[in-house]
Amino acid sequence: MQIDLAGKTALVTGSTEGIGYAIARQLARAGADVVINGRSEEKTANAAERLKGEGAGGTVAAVAADVATAEGCDALVAKVPHVDILVNNAGIFQPLDFFEANDEVWDRHWQVNVMSAVRLSRAYLPGMQNVDWGRVIFIASESGFNIPVEMIHYGVSKTADIAVARGLAKRMAGTGITVNSVLPGPTLSEGVEAMLAEERAKTGKPIEEVAADFVKKHRGSSIIQRAASVEEIANLVTYLASPLASATTGASMRVDGGLIDTL
Template sequence: MQIDLTGKTALVTGSTEGIGYAIARQLAKAGADVVINGRSEEKTAKAGERLKGEGAQGTVTAIAADLATAEGCAALVAKLARVDILVNNAGIFQPSDFFDTPDEVWDRHWQVNVMSAVRLSRAYLPSMEKANWGRVIFIASESGFNIPVEMIHYGVSKTADIAVARGLAKRMAGTGVTVNSVLPGPTLSEGVESMLANEREKTGKSIEEVAADFVKQHRSSSLIRRAASVDEIANIVTYLASPLASATTGASMRVDGGLIDTL
């Protein structure tokens, strides 16, 4: 199976590191012209330069924009009029007990995790429909089904992503445009490494061991009993972004290591 995205322009939001960067790298290796995005001009530019040296077959462009605001989304769209592939990856998470979580935290998670995807999908889907081809992929989470008690606000935002993706797939029915969500389980990204840093220092274990311990303790239904790698998430996103996935739309694709305990 050969995935060729030559001639396709792909925007991956929140792609200066972690899952987003891995997705951008995979799409670039498949031939897509990739647009890297982050909030910091310097960090975004550095990620773009790094990607150029890691096997990119198409062009690499870096556009910094804070997608937590309507103005930031509009600024990005003003610099990038159309795309063929939109990966709504920008997201945040913050463990916090429900009773200690103020409105501001709920609102920021909603703006970053949900509304950035809503705004960009609204901006780019019409041109995809006109071209009769396009891919929109929401990076949701298994937490959208298994709401984590330690960050209910995050889980709710990811449930919303899954719902928006399903609704948009219905809205684009018959157009040649597919819309799907991807549900990673615990993944060893820079953000997760930072969350587990104290435990790593305390135990002296490797980050992989600490992550596996976290999965076993807090996500005990996992069947792989470890954290996924960012490339394992990027693999399925690259497939969904390709012409090979033309019959897959409105789906919630689980890359959760079997964590969600349902058929």
């Protein structure tokens, strides 16, 4: 099975590092023309240059824009008016007790994790419909089903992502456009490494072991009993972005290591 995305333009939001960068790299290696996005001009440009040297088969562009705002989404769409593949990856998480999470925390998670995807999907889907082909992928989380007690605000935002993706898939029924959500479990991204830095310093263990200990303690239903790699998430996203996944739409696709304990 070979995935060929030559001639397709893919935008991955929040793709200067972590899962987003891994997705952009896999799409680029499959031949897509890839747009890297982040908030910082310098960081976004640096990520794009790095990607060019890592096997990109198509062009690589950098567009800095804060997609957490309507103005940022508008600026991004103005620079990139059409995409074939939209990966709504931009997201934040902040462990914080419910009674300490004020309105600002809730609103920030809503704007970054949900509204960025809503605005960009609304902007790009009509163009996809004009050519009767497109892929929209929401990077949600297993936390959308297993609401984490230590960050309820985050879990709720990811539940919303799953719901929006399902609704949009139904809205685009009968077209060549698919809309899906992807549900990673704990993943060893830069953000998770930063969250575990104190424990790593305290124990002196390799980061992979620290992450595995975290999974076993806080996500005990995980079957793989470790954190996933960013590449493992990107592999599923790349398949969903391809013509091979033409009959998969409206789905919440798990790459959670078996963490969600339902059939």
